[in-house]
Amino acid sequence: MSEETPAPMSPPAEESKRWLDQPDSGKKLFWALAAACLGLLAWDLGYHQHGHLDFEEWFGFHAWFGFLAYCFIVGSAVMMRKVLKRPEDYYDAE
Template sequence: MSNQKKDGDEKRWLDNPKNVSKLVYLLVAACILSVLADFVWSRHGHFSFEEIPAFYAVYGFVAYCFIVLSAKQLRRILKRDENYYD
């Protein structure tokens, strides 16, 4: 608001889409490594289904998509104008 200043317009490392893609590749590599780890250490969970390789990976991915996509549908019912209560 009152503290706007003018400098800081220079290009940053993240402004380059190629660098953002590099970060995505890094994430994919981390995902692959985390699944490979399941084959190095066999898991001893409290529940038998925990011992399925990549259980947490699949659960995380599916749960995340379920939450986001169903919330998107929820918006159809719940969304109102910003000044609805005014």
């Protein structure tokens, strides 16, 4: 275990305010992201795709696929925790 002893840590006091620590930075990032996504959809409008598969050419196929897949994965995580989560020492009786 010797190599993983935690180093002494200084308390988070009186740090200079970083951009990411500003209260409204998260909001700015969120809207920038939203704008970027709209931009990508707009690009799709004026661009004819040449996918291997027919439905790849539907408007924004990859966009809504990504969005829904992500939500599904996160949603399933909530369900999985309910059913399959156990305390950390579950196997320690071995």
